[in-house]
Amino acid sequence: MQGGQMIVEENTKLSSVLTPSKPSYIQSLTKIVGTLGPNSRSMEVIEACLKAGMSVARFDFSWLDGDYHQETLENLRMAMKNTKKLCAIMLDTTGPEMQVCNKTGNPIDFKADSHVTVTSDLSKELSAEVLPVDYAELAKMVRKGDTVYLGQHLFTGHETASVWLEVMETKGQDVICLVRNSATLAGSMFTVYVSNVPINLPTLTEHDKQVISKWGSRNNVDFISLSYACHGEDVKELREFLKKQNLSETQIYAKVETVEGLKHFDEILREADGIIFGRGNLGIDLPPEKVFLFQKYAVSKCNLMGKPVVITRVVDSMTGNLRPTRAEATDVANAVLDGADGIMLGAETLRGLYPVESITIVGKICAEAENVYNHSLHFKRIIRCVEEPMSYAESVASSAVRSAVKVKAALIVVFTSSGRAARLIAKYRPSVPVVAIVIPRLRANSLKWTLSGAAQVRQLLGVRGVYPILGSPDAATSGGEEPGLRLAIEHGRSVGLLKSNDRIVVFQKIGDSAVVKIVEVQGQLLV
Ligand SMILES: Nc1ncnc2c1ncn2[C@@H]1O[C@H](COP(=O)(O)OP(=O)(O)O)[C@@H](O)[C@H]1O
Ligand SMILES: C=C(OP(=O)(O)O)C(=O)O
Ligand SMILES: [K+]
Ligand SMILES: [Mg+2]
Known part of the structure; x- marks a missing residue:
């Protein structure tokens, strides 16, 4: 593998900046x-x-x-x-989040250098001068000089969408603050956040x-x-x-x-x-x-x-x-x-x-x-940090990623039940998509039998490069390994990720052993 030490591939061409990328599934x-x-x-x-x-x-x-x-x-x-x-x-x-409820939904204008009282007295009306907050301990937790941020739900970094308040003094359940920037807050709820002051809630x-x-x-x-x-x-x-x-x-x-x-x-x-x-x-x-x-x-x-x-x-x-x-x-x-x-x-x-x-x-x-991600640099970094002796699964999973580069595979296919094997492949950040065939498992508790698999499929949707599909529970037992692999190939073809003569790298565990194999799309075995 090449790649050098740069965070982007060293052979990245300047001309690629001007070349539009091809759309992909x-x-x-x-x-x-x-x-x-x-x-x-x-x-x-x-x-x-x-x-x-x-x-x-x-x-x-x-x-x-x-x-x-x-x-x-x-x-x-x-x-x-x-x-x-x-x-x-x-x-x-x-x-543990503090909130201000804006019942009327009317936007509120805050002016820089004005004063506002933030209070835990919820009987008070919300205005640009008074902010009732749903946390009784507020005045006890802040001190002069602390910074209180107030923003729309999911406040952004924009100063015009959030307000920065500086605590001047506390009086009973009131906190008197100086408004540091002008902003208009809209919406039915504002979030209050005191920078670096933990709130006393679990x-x-x-x-x-x-x-x-x-x-x-x-x-x-x-x-x-x-x-x-x-x-x-x-x-x-x-x-x-x-x-x-x-x-x-x-x-x-x-x-x-x-x-x-x-x-x-x-x-x-x-x-x-x-x-x-x-x-x-x-x-x-x-x-x-x-x-x-x-x-x-x-x-x-x-x-x-x-x-x-x-x-x-x-x-x-x-x-x-x-x-x-x-x-x-x-x-x-x-x-x-x-x-x-x-x-x-x-x-x-x-x-x-x-x-x-x-x-x-x-x-x-x-x-x-x-x-342009430098996949090989990442690969080397990860492999250097894994303790030896490596688990068989980890060793073979990393080999699968390496093989995918060497044979210029279009896809990696991995069989998994828990999702673990797919995550292990993703850890080595292959440059090609990983199709994870999730083989459901039959589970029993004292009341009923259930098939696992659907949740594992969806959870893999959060892992970089992994494209999960639900396999059939009998794929592993009936007709050997081919049905599962066929499913991956058909899927890859139908969405345009695979064409004839493309190679795929397959990672699977059979019994206690983990294996990698390289297959050509027609089904012909290369190695
Ligand atoms: N080619 C294949 N076709 C169908 N099922 C397969 C194939 N290869 C492996 N399997 C099955 O896929 C499942 C993978 O689960 P497992 O090895 O426990 O992975 P993980 O540790 O990621 O959950 C096993 O039940 C295995 O029998
Ligand atoms: C995602 C964040 O929080 P929230 O859940 O409030 O959006 C964040 O603080 O970046
Ligand atoms: K939240
Ligand atoms: Mg947050």
């Missing part, structure tokens, strides 16, 4: 998580989002109730049926537990995004809770978005199934010049562990514009070059004017970055 190997809300909840818009490349839908319970999200989810289900595109479901917890609140046990169970959610994860223990606690709710298959993505989370990043990563790198809040907790540094560390650690990592808040300005800023577009590409598995869109899809365009443009940027 796969918009990008990097996955796109879209937050669904008022501007992205109709079946038509969701269909367009799926076609544009959204493969995970986030339901943010910081805002509105289960009935509202249920309606959106029903639309998503119809949209999946109509487009024949799968999408995973992510429930995002509220966590990461998984009682409200979150209720939402998970009702909405999460009813819909068998694929992922929980655990907001404000601060310790490995937070993830463990949620895992225990999920078991009790009969949701033990649900994966946990810890949203690391505070300095507390940063301090305990390694233990959080150990416990979680994936990480959401929440730059919205982190961008407030950390000085702007430090965020990239944590991003590099976090993405690299996730890559080494082979756990998916999703970067948030990339194209904030697309909330109101058809094009991202130059800095945002470059930032998306850099997240891909860092090694991110996914990009999460928040305000852009939830309440932005251009949800579909935001997904499309992010997908295009990701695809361009993937084209």
Whole structure:
């Protein structure tokens, strides 16, 4: 393998900048998580989002109730049926978050250098001078000089969409603040965030537990995004809770978005199934010049562990514009070059004017970055860090990725039940798509038999480069290995990823051994 030491392939040609990329069935190997809300909840818009490349839908319970999200989810289900595109479901917890309710929905103008009283007295009316917040301990937790941010639900980095307040003094349950920038806040709810001051509530609140046990169970959610994860223990606690709710298959993505989370990043990563790198809040907790540094560390650690990592808040300005800023577009590409598995869109899809365009443009940027991503450098870095002796599966999975490069394969096919084998292949970041055939398993509890597989398929939709399909439970037993492989080839052909004489690399475990083989599309064995 070549590649050199640069983060992009050293043989990248300047002329490629001017060459338009060919459209492909796969918009990008990097996955796109879209937050669904008022501007992205109709079946038509969701269909367009799926076609544009959204493969995970986030339901943010910081805002509105289960009935509202249920309606959106029903639309998503119809949209999946109509487009024949799968999408995973992510429930995002509220966590210890403070909110201001704007009952009238009228926009509120804040003027720089004016004063505002933030109070926990909820009988007070909301205005540009008084902000009632749903947290009784607020005045006790802040001190003179602290910074309080106030923004629309999913506040963006735009100073015109969020307000920065400086604490002057506290009086009883009131906090008197100086308004630092002029802004107009619209919408029915504003989020309040005090930079670097932990709020005295558990990461998984009682409200979150209720939402998970009702909405999460009813819909068998694929992922929980655990907001404000601060310790490995937070993830463990949620895992225990999920078991009790009969949701033990649900994966946990810890949203690391505070300095507390940063301090305990390694233990959080150990416990979680994936990480959401929440730059919205982190961008407030950390000085702007430090965020990239944590991003590099976090993405690299996730890559080494082979756990998916999703970067948030990339194209904030697309909330109101058809094009991202130059800095945002470059930032998306850099997240891909860092090694991110996914990009999460928040305000852009939830309440932005251009949800579909935001997904499309992010997908295009990701695809361009993937084209020049230095896969071999990544491969070498990962393999250097795996302890020896390697597990057989890891050794063979990495060989599968290497073989795919050497024989210029068009696809890698992997058989998996839990999804583990597909993640192992993805860890080595192949430059070609990985079609994961998920073989369902029959499971029994004291009451009934169930087939696993559907959740594992959807969960792989969050892993860079992996395209899961559900195999048949008897593929492994009836007629040997061919039916499963045929399914992958037919799928690859039908979507234009494979043509005659293309080679594919197959990774599978048979009994206790893991094997790689190289197959030509006609079915003729080359090796
Ligand atoms: N060619 C094939 N066709 C159909 N099923 C296969 C084929 N190769 C392997 N399998 C089955 O796929 C499943 C993969 O599961 P497993 O090896 O446990 O992966 P993981 O550890 O990722 O869950 C096994 O049940 C295996 O028998
Ligand atoms: C994704 C983030 O948080 P939220 O869930 O509030 O959108 C973030 O802070 O980047
Ligand atoms: K949330
Ligand atoms: Mg956040």
